[in-house]
Amino acid sequence: MSSPRHLANRRSLLAGLGAAAVGISFSACSKPAEKATTDGAEEPKLNFYNWDTYIGETTLADFKTATGIDVNMQLFATNDELFAKLKAGNSGFDVIVPSNEFVTRMGQAGLLKALDHAKIPNMKNIDPQYLNPSFDPGNKFSVPYTWLVLGLGYRKSKFKTVPDSWKYVFDSAEYKGKIALLSESADLIRLAAKYKGVSLNNISPDMLTQIEAMLVKQKPNIRAFHEDNGQDMLQGGDVDIVIEYNGDIAQVMAEDDDIGFVVPKEGSLLNSDTLCIPVDAPRPNNAHAFINYILDAQVGAEIYKTILYPSPNAAAKALMPDDYKNNPVIFPPADILAKCEYGAFEGAEKASQFEEIITRVRAS
Known part of the structure; x- marks a missing residue:
């Protein structure tokens, strides 16, 4: 890719901190001009459980600027680890990133919250071939983030x-x-x-x-x-x-x-990695707002330029350079x-x- 990235430095930093355990908070320096309406009962926070090197470099700070919601991201290394954390209960996470079969597994175990699609209008940006997957019919619990x-x-x-x-x-x-x-x-x-x-x-x-x-x-x-x-x-x-x-x-x-x-x-x-909300998420409205934000075309394009994974987001992919769309490693x-x-x-x-x-x- 020709776009500048600093993933090696970021990976080294996370590794030095013990990335799987550390919580990393991303906040903007300035206060947002306008905050999104989420729910008066929810504090402007969100706990995000994600894989390493799997978000844009400024995505979380940009979300803070746009909505006033402060994102605390923690990292996991395997779906087995993610499942164990959710199964133990009271994880405190609002958005998680499980792979396809674990969506099925966690859904059957009652660990996932059914999504309110009305709160995720940017689902319209997803290529239809990645919607209604066999592992989650009707996208009841998940929206696609990447395929790999x-x-x-x-x-x-x-x-x-x-x-x-x-x-x-x-x-x-x-x-x-x-x-x-x-x-x-x-x-x-x-x-x-x-x-x-x-x-x-x-x-x-x-x-x-x-x-x-x-x-x-x-x-x-x-x-x-x-x-x-x-x-x-x-x-x-x-x-x-x-x-x-x-x-x-x-x-x-x-x-x-x-x-x-x-x-x-x-x-x-x-595999398909997805965005889901745990059934006991403390801030489900913030979670829906965050998922919808990630599915925005421009936001998604900046994420995929960084993480270099195949995007199921057709609107985001359309904004990507040819050296992404034509890369035989990515596609x-x-x-x-x-x-x-x-x-x-x-x-x-x-x-x-x-x-x-x-x-x-x-x-x-």
Whole structure:
């Protein structure tokens, strides 16, 4: 991307502070000329639970200027972590950013508040193909924020050819000590299933046994199971190859031309990250106002220029430069995407089984 960004510095700052735990408040220096009407009973605050490097550099301060609402953002590293926080109750968060299957899971568990679409008129900006998804019919609980695909980020100078197979990270000792996998249990198992040549949904018990054995065998070659910071490990030289999302690798590719990204030939996992309101959110009106603000075309364009993830917001995408719209890392070719699938929530028992498998693998 040609637009100036400072993501590396921001990531380093957050890491130094212990980003997953720290609360970061973004306020404008000047008082807003006009404050949005939310509800007299709600204080002008909002608690936002988000992924790292997943908001525009001035979005939260700009929202404060526009509405008078002060945003406190805290970071989580996996959907498992987000789910555990919400399930424990009284999280205090007003807006959260779960991935598609966790919208289903949290909705079924009664953890999400039904959205009032009348308070989110900017939903009109969303490309219709991303509305009414199978994981949340009618967008009862969620609005789309990004869509994304997992692949391999790698340091080009360390590879003779493009590492176009999951074999490099799941079934090879060639890069021993220089491999990082992601921590998300279900995603890791599903990608391994893709490598094994089967669908990433409805994985059979026999295949799960094979996957666990393969990952246990591979464990001595793994440097880390990263906590949503795989791009940092790659950029910093800790690893030469990492499973990571396309947007995260696009961010560091813009800063380091020795970094590449590939969706392996076996296919991959698609995700959609969404904006939701917890059922016990203390400030639901502020939450609706914030979601509507993010869906504004110009606001969205500034966010996607920064985070470099694919936008489901058609009005925002229309404002983006060609080097975003035509970037094959951000928007992989159709023939590649045709081999990719969304993961479906298959029940709490299956989710727990995935978590138990990866716990055993990491302990091996």
